[in-house]
Amino acid sequence: MKGVCMSRSKPARALPAVLCLSLMAGCGHAPNPKNIAPVATGGGYQAQYRDPPRRADTAHLVAPRINAEACQGGGGLRAEDGKGGGLIPSALQGERLTRDDLLDVRVGQDETFNAEYVISRDGFLKLPFLPPIKAQGRRTADIERDLSRLLRDGGFYDAEPRISVRLVDMASVNVAVSGAVFEPHAVEVGLRSGSDIDRARQGALGASTEGRNLSTALRAAGGVRPDADLTRIELHRAGHRHVLDVRGVFEGRHAVDIVLLAGDEIVVPTRMCFQDDLMRPGPISPPGVSLYMSNLTQPATGNALSAIGREVREVPYGTRFMQAVVDTNCVGGARASSAHRSAVLFTRDPMTGVSIVIERKIEDQLRRPDRDDYDPYVLPGDSIACYDSRMTNLTEIGRMVGTVVGAGLLLR
Secondary structure, eight states, X not given: OHHHHHOXXXXXXXXXHHHHHHHHHHHSOOOOOOOSSOTTTTOSSSGGGSOOOSSOOOSOXXXXXXXXXXXXXXXXXXXXXXXOSOOOOGGGOSOOOXXXXXXXXXETTOTTTOEEEEOOTTSXXXXXXXXXXXXXXXXXXXXXXXXXXXXXXXXXXSSOOOEEEEEEEOXXXXXXXXXXXXXXXXXXXXXXXXXXXXXXXXXXXXXXOSTTBXXXXXXXXXXXXXXXXXXXXXXXXXXXXXXEOOTHHHHTSSOOOOBOOTTOEEEEOBOSSOOGGGOSOOTTSOSOEEEEEEOOSSOOSSHHHHTTTSOEEEEOTTOXXXXXXXXXXXXXXXXXXXXXXXXXXXXXXXXXXXXXXXXXXXXXXXXXXTGGGGOOBOOTXXXXXXXXXXXXXXXXXXXXXXXXXXHHHHHO
């Protein structure tokens, strides 16, 4: 074969040279993917990205410990104090009003003031013949006190009138979410379609909704990242900064889930480390992970043939790489032709934005007892590609040999 490949006496002899190169490329092992991030030493976003050794370590799993060693400040989900959450600051307690909220105002039997009002865009409740009453960020009881005072000061009543201010419908609000979330941007929460509005409940007054809560906004921003510091989430409102501990939402206790107002800003700080405890479904986690997958034996020659656009699958948040590989149909089948496959994970460090490529030998990963130490979690936006077994590669080489030999015969 060497003599044939090196021969240059005739143009037809160039075809076997291509054949030699194809055989060499098909039988050789591809080098490990190179990364800018120090993935091989455990310094990537997940310690599970590091390359597994040839011999399995059955003593203990060290990836979570490596991840935790990089953490800065704050406290993890399993805090040493055992509280697992905080208390709602007094300034944020209760349901607060915001612009566009619908109120029912009643002053005894007074036809002048009894009506339904919408809080104006500047945050004031405006009744006829009275100065505007500040409503943004306040409770209905605060409005009742101010209204009683204005009616007496304006000479409408000599004694304190009977006043009722009730919330009829809560408006949607726009809030800004930034920091350690997967999709930092301004989000609208609390919006309901006309078909979802319950007229009977509106008629009963006392409107409320969970759609305007802090957890809803975090989820609308893609959910918190695994590096988020849940003990120091910041809420900026009307020039004031409030620090919230929301760890309780994962444990079902001490849940700090306040009602948001228009113009609120939420900042989720980072602990600069990957926290394995946060990789599970929860009220502020991503609703799921959409994975882009490819396991084509042959390179696609067109979008229709590869069914492009259909190979996006939803998996639960907390799914690991090998679970997703199984979901891609890269595991199983005839052992003679399906063993020795490999899979590649394309991901990106959400803190630095640097891309990372991880490759695993599927058969080796399935059989080693310390597989969890080298089995990373998949994150939103990740992609997975599968490479076929050696038997499939040899079949492809055989097909290529037949094509090249046939072409060489035609050129003689």
